[in-house]
Amino acid sequence: MAGANGNGRSTAPIAYPPPVDSPNEFIKREIDPEDEIIEVGVAIVGGGTAGLATANRLLQLLADDPEMMERLGEVPVAVIEKATTCGGHTLSGAVVRPGPLEELFPEMTREDWRKEGFAFGEVKKEAVYLTPTSKMSLRIPTPPPFKNHGNEVISVSALARYQQKVAEEAGAYILTETAATKLLVEDGVVRGIRSGDKGVGKDGEPGSNYEPGVDVVAKATVLAEGCWGNLTGAAIREFNLAEGSEPQVWELGVKEVWKVAKPLDRLIHTMGPWPLSISPKAGQIGGTWIYPMKDEKTGDDLVSIGFVVELEYADATTSPHDLLQTFKTHPLVKKILEGGERVGWGAKALPGGGYWSMPKVSMPGAVMVGDSAGMVDTMALKGVHHCIKSGILAAEAIYEQLKRGETSFENYDEAIENSSVGKELWEVRNARQPLQKGLLIGGPISGIHQITKGKLPGRASWHRNDAKPMYVGKTKNRYPIPDGKYTFDKLSSVFITGNENEDNTPNHIRVQTHVPREVAETWVWMCPAGVYEIPEDAPETGDVDVIVNYTNCVQCGAITAKGGRLTTPVGGDGPKYKLT
Structure with missing residues (x-):
């Protein structure tokens, strides 16, 4: 059976629906x-x-x-x-087109935004790079979607x-x-x-x-x-x-905010393929951002850096948090963050269907x-x-x-x-659907749709994030060992969010707790907060038990895209984002 493990059980998360009486x-x-x-x-x-x-x-x-x-x-x-x-609980990149915000608060200027502490500077320079390898970067002409000249870097949590x-x-x-x-x-x-x-x-x-x-x-x-x-x-x-x-399909973004020694003078995006795999089997699509932020209140030079991964991938060891840590080892990034200090972290799923x-x-x-x-x-x-x-x-x-x-x-x-x-x-x-075929095949098709700005007729279809069979691959082999200064593990990252979930509250995460190893590994690696564990004595193949440490949860929502369900926690639980 295609997409089945050695016991003939499906390895697609959709085959293991969460225990929810919905709606x-x-x-x-x-x-x-x-x-x-x-x-x-x-x-x-x-x-x-x-x-x-x-x-x-x-x-x-x-x-x-x-x-x-x-x-x-x-x-x-x-x-x-x-x-x-x-x-x-609010998190985004975020480089914002200013029109709607100016419409909502017409009496405010951009300088007022910065004095209020939710805006950090207008984009005046930008650059887009390909990163073919862990050492190489190649600047390319800025694609139309990444042209941000005149937009404003903000914190959505501070704006809220x-x-x-x-x-x-x-x-x-x-x-x-x-x-x-x-x-x-x-x-x-x-x-x-x-x-x-x-x-x-x-x-x-x-x-x-x-x-x-x-x-x-x-x-x-x-x-x-x-x-x-x-x-x-x-x-x-x-x-x-x-x-x-x-x-609807979903992506997961993991973000850090750094106080840096030297101000960044431009907004940067990278389009990989490194550190993602170009293998169609792995099914990994994603990209990064690095945004300069000037805090007018403190005078600090800050940088927002993040990694977004489309949750359609098939390699169960795909970890957006660890991919961000890996990305930071690239020379392009290290020279930006050198001498700096991480002051914020967060994670959030986002809808990608358009x-x-x-x-x-x-x-x-x-x-x-x-x-x-x-x-x-x-x-x-x-x-x-x-x-x-x-x-x-x-x-x-x-x-x-x-x-x-x-x-x-x-x-x-x-x-x-x-x-x-x-x-x-x-x-x-x-424009986004062709990328589900992989970057090499789907990239040129996507580019045509972007250049023509929707003038081509037709309707491109989506296939669900949780319908693809999972396998335990080798993406995990490239993740760096956290040093606690430049690269970090998941639990120390959760700690700096101020996350609070009472130990004696009901579990707000719904998953089946006895599933094929491939599905369990998917949850363990995908979750940026270390919520899911597989017992050490679990078998290497076949079905395994899953431990759910729900008090770690930062409510990113990604589990709902891969076979589980995030439900509403007790009011007051969760992260306390400030700069995201």
Whole structure:
């Protein structure tokens, strides 16, 4: 059997679905009595870039319409965020096209952005390199997707903290450390969310500090959960929003921030193939970024460096974290980081399917914004400006419809399609799929689609990340031994995020714990936080047990692309990103 191990068992992660009763596990169909609920005007699930852009734009509109503000009640806008602060779980490159951010905050200049601490300089120089070997780099003309002149280097976690401050000053109610665990659906309409219980032990039983969740009932709900939102996934299935769409596919980015001795004067991308394998069998596609950052508050020269890997690979020993450590041993990188100090680390999955993988973005009573709806151009490594623009458009659509007394927000679908979001994603709608055939075969095809900016007709299809059989390959043999100064292991990296997951909380990761060795090795190597282990006495072939150290988890979401499922943790758990 193709893709089977010696015991005839499939080695494709899709063959080992996680124990999740979906979508029913994430939907509540009866609302609690009136005296037990919280009523708000608009409930926004997620305090990241997209959710807070929605909140701020909506509050701008309400500030000019006191009658409408009053109609929305004592809490016109509520943001439900599971981290300890907005931005605590938010991570991106990020070099941002400034237009949507300027539109959201027109009174601010770029200098104001830097004074607020979320922007670090305009891109004035850039370079793109091929890295054929561990010693060689070859500069090439900058491909169109990587032309960033005039864009701004930012920290999305810091931007979210600023957006939170502005929203609170305008009247938003920010519920941090609050997980949204169920979508309230009544008579085919989204009515809000159910927050998660607190104080529950790992056995599922209430402890001495138990606090039950509560129904947050809203006139409109915004799903801004980012990558792999549980409520978003449940909504997509409940309302059949992905009918006619391609399957969503995923990538994983691992990032470090360094304080450097010498400022970097340009933005750099590399396109490999090293340290990835060019073997079609390994199926590895990815790239890197190195961005200069000048902290105006401290005067420090910083560098953002990251590695993004498409999760379609087949070599189970592919580790995005260790590939980043390997990449740092290249002379091109070592001279940039020499004499520096690592001050930040993080990891996050991102949607890579683009235009054809986007679901319908509205449903009765609710809309989706940003990464929740897959609004990312992975050819250009760009999505933050789409998050902000979609938030603006969602707020305007919600305001318009609520003013009319409507709960249908289909005007938002049309607004997205006709906006810069829809137009930019349309241009590269077929550019990423050919790379699933490998860089050598797919690269030229992808280039043609990019050069023609979507003018070629047709629809390129995707195949799922978890459907490819896995094998235990040799990528692991090139990873450096961590020295703790320049290259680092996973657990020390998790430590510097300020990650907190209580030992006595329920496991929020769903995987089968007895699977073929190839699948288990995939999880062990892929996870940037060291969550998965194979016992030392496990057999070298056949089925093995999997140990899940869920308290290590930084909630990157990658496991959901390779046969498992990340569900919502207890509010307040997870990393505390500051510079990512």
